[in-house]
Amino acid sequence: MKLKNPPVNSLSLEMLTELVINLEKLENDKAVRGLVLTSEYPGIFSAGLDLMEMCGRNPAHYAEYWKALQEFWLKLYQSSLVVVAAINGASPAGGCLMSLICDYRILADNPKYTIGLNETLLGIVAPFWFKDTMVNTIGHRASERALQLGLLFPPAEALQVGLVDQVVPEDKLQSTALSVMAQWLAIPDHARQLTKTMMRKPTVDHLVKQRDADIQNFVSFVSRDSIQKSLQMYLQKLRQKKS
Numbered sequence: 001m002k003l004k005n006p007p008v009n010s011l012s013l014e015m016l017t018e019l020v021i022n023l024e025k026l027e028n029d030k031a032v033r034g035l036v037l038t039s040e041y042p043g044i045f046s047a048g049l050d051l052m053e054m055c056g057r058n059p060a061h062y063a064e065y066w067k068a069l070q071e072f073w074l075k076l077y078q079s080s081l082v083v084v085a086a087i088n089g090a091s092p093a094g095g096c097l098m099s100l101i102c103d104y105r106i107l108a109d110n111p112k113y114t115i116g117l118n119e120t121l122l123g124i125v126a127p128f129w130f131k132d133t134m135v136n137t138i139g140h141r142a143s144e145r146a147l148q149l150g151l152l153f154p155p156a157e158a159l160q161v162g163l164v165d166q167v168v169p170e171d172k173l174q175s176t177a178l179s180v181m182a183q184w185l186a187i188p189d190h191a192r193q194l195t196k197t198m199m200r201k202p203t204v205d206h207l208v209k210q211r212d213a214d215i216q217n218f219v220s221f222v223s224r225d226s227i228q229k230s231l232q233m234y235l236q237k238l239r240q241k242k243s
């Protein structure tokens, strides 16, 4: 599946909805057992959540957006398919989260392709289920440091901390993803799927129990004047970078 939402594959409401629909289609297709997630635009895997969905909108929109994000996370994290992320570009915040909920992550070796949950750099806070997903991957101490500092790791460091499973030359990314897929598909589906469910259930239950409260938290947090100001300033900084 190639992410295709120009210019930076930000996770807009429309993109999240389409991703969920396409995942459902693939999961209902008996001929499909695995999925490689990559970007149509080498250089950018995904810029994460769409800042335009979180700026200057009304509470009902924020609630709808957050619910769609939760839906996407729940769908992909619990997917019956083997999901391999072939990360062919920068992967900040929600982009990193998306790769963390796959089963295996391969990052192309390019110093510009940084990955991490950098929310604090924007003056915002990664919600508990972003944090849980990261802790499940790299452990508590490394997550605490990475989350507080909003670290974006270049490939060698991402590998060292365990944020990705492999770093390969850019021209080997897709072939490596296919051989990893073959290895995972050699395992009987039912045993692998039940194991995945068992491993991920506590994290899923944590969110499911608090879904509505989490939406309310997001809406009140993002509606604050101070948060709106931080997000606007961050967007402005991104735009100024060009000039």
Ligand SMILES: CCCC/C=C/CC(=O)SCCNC(=O)CCNC(=O)[C@H](O)C(C)(C)COP(=O)(O)OP(=O)(O)OC[C@H]1O[C@@H](n2cnc3c(N)ncnc32)[C@H](O)[C@@H]1OP(=O)(O)O
Pocket (backbone or CB within 6 Å): 007, 008, 010, 044, 046, 047, 048, 049, 050, 051, 052, 090, 092, 093, 094, 095, 118, 119, 122, 124, 125, 126, 127, 218, 221, 222, 235, 238, 239, 241, 242
């Ligand atoms: C409140 C609680 C919620 C907490 C959860 C938050 C999770 C998140 O995911 S927040 C989003 C965090 N994302 C980022 O910090 C990434 C920001 N973007 C970048 O660092 C860079 O754009 C890039 C490395 C992804 C790509 O760099 P490149 O030089 O190729 O492109 P740019 O010129 O920077 O951007 C092109 C264009 O796209 C706009 N844009 C970039 N990121 C986003 C985004 N996340 N949402 C919406 N729009 C984005 C950027 O402003 C440019 O727009 P213009 O062409 O109009 O200037």
